[in-house]
Amino acid sequence: MKSLDSVRDRAWVFPVLGLMLLVGVGSAQAQTLGVPDLEIGPGETIDLPVVLSDGAGVSAVLFSLAVSDPSAVSIVGIQAGSLQQPPSSFSITSNPESPSAASPAGSIRVLVDSPGTSLASGEGSVVVIRLAASAGCVGSVGLTLSDAQVTRDLVTVAPALSAGSASCRAAADPPTLAVPESVPTCPGETIDLPISLSEGAGISALQFTLAFSPVGAVEVIGLDAGDLLTQPSSFTITTNPAVIDASQPAMGPLSVLIDSSGTSFASGPGSALVLRLRRVGECSSVDVALLSASATLDLVSVAPPTRDGSLSCRAGIDPSCGGGGGSPELEVAVGSLMGRPGTEMAVPILLTNGDATCRSSSLSTDLSYDPAVLSPLSPCLVELGAAAEGWSADCTELEPGLVRVLVFGRSEAMFDGEVARLVLQVAPDATPGARTELGNSCAIAQAEPLLDCPVTCRSGELSVFGVPGDIDGDGAVAITELLAAVTCHLGLSTSGCDASDQDDSGAVGLLELQCVINNFLGIPCLDLREVQP
DSSP: OBOGGGGTTOGGGSOOHHHHHHHOOHHHHTOEEEOOOEEEOTTOEEEEEEEESOOTTEEEEEEEEEESOTTTEEEEEEEEOTTOSSGGGOEEEEESSSOOSSSOBSEEEEEEEOSSOOOOSSSEEEEEEEEEEOTTOOEEEEEEEEEEEEEETTEEEOOEEEOEEEEEOOOOOOOOEEOOSOEEEOTTOEEEEEEEESOOTTEEEEEEEEEEESTTSEEEEEEEEOTTOSSGGGEEEEEESSOOBTTBOBOSOEEEEEEESSOOOOSSSEEEEEEEEEEOSSOOOEEEEEEEEEEEETTEEEOOOEEOEEEEEOTTTOGGGGGGOOOSOEEEEEOOEEEOTTOEEEEEEEEEOOSSSOOEEEEEEEEEOOTTTEEEOSSOOEEEOGGGTTSEEEEEEEETTEEEEEEESOSSOOOSEEEEEEEEEEOTTOOTTOEEEEEEEEEEEESSTTOOOOEEEEOEEEEEOOOTTOSSSSSSOOHHHHHHHHHHHTTSOOTTGGGTOTTOSSSOOHHHHHHHHHHHHTOOOOOGGGSOO
16 A cells, blocks of 8 residues: 555646636535444444445545544554445555554545546445454544545545544443342252353353352252353363262352363353252251352453342242151251461351251260361360350360360250351461361250250361462462463463462463463452362
């Protein structure tokens, strides 16, 4: 494409005014040159036609186009329009000479001419100008034509001009991540719970944490790919805890990462994941919350809005539940949870009573763990849970790695749910990825002492995780640490790369870099070192 400087002295650019007056310019003056109104989205490019009302007999067109806000919309290219037939017979000269995405322009001066060929007759585009919108493009941006001339049948005149505008569309809201608002269930029933997205198009990765309240009222015993994963083999699903089945259920919180090497979810609404749940204990309402959700949408990390749900209970109103009688067995369970090095964690102790006669009035549990990973506070600290309000709680460190917890003080039956929380500290030097079983050796005193109801003691687990990208160990990712992760991803440095290399591959992959970026932005990101099967 030539510069206008090379044709500045062409005779047609400066026509003789007397010739125009002698020849008459009625038909030429009726020409109109204009640009339309159009709509463009943030980060998009779009073609803007510069339209002439009639190309018959026109051998040259000269005009200037200016954008009112180049920071929002800029000129990044130019090409032949539909009136240039054939395009090889015309030359396009512009200033600046070759606008592009690398060298955008806010205005451009364009000359279209031919040594003798005329444009095609009828209305059409003289040239098509490529516009690009910035990521922060908002509102309407004016597109103004000026200093225009049209040479028709050797007569050069100024055509009427019609301005246009580029309206910037608002960025699309990220899709909503949701669980069903209410799912009726029976005590002990196994159900499928979908984790749904309002739109899957463009989503290549999704992560979230699922929490149940009260803890222990429901177990996760399995999961399957949702209907939005139309090519399940193209996706990996990793969880924390890593192994979840009927023999090793997760009581929450449950962290999930769905990832692909580039494949996107199917378009439209649907389920990203389906969890298999089992109700535990008496019939009660269970709140289901989605926490720390993030998604990769068109290669950009976004925080999707979430909608929580619940599990309601049909017992007493639905004959299919068998009256909601429960079972005679009592259960004392220790919750599973995750903790960062140097932080305090409240380990939940959960009670599930049996039927109307098998109920607990007090309990004790000897909770065991790896003393290299966990230790009690000094003095030992235990807090009462909502299910034992009005009771008393105490704890004693029997030896390193073993604490006894007592809940006592009243003769009536405690409620189902969390009866106590034992506060333990994760060792400051605990290795991310370390796990320790929270062993549970329990005993209860029954509200009906003459009964001998069976008691199950269920253990839990604590997993230690860090913050991907945190080199200095302060629990956060600073800008210098983010830049270090970027240089590691590009292969320009090996310093500090271990903090971002979650799969120990010796390199920082794109997903690992995205995780560091999330942590820098304050969007929680699942540590992949903690969810490898």
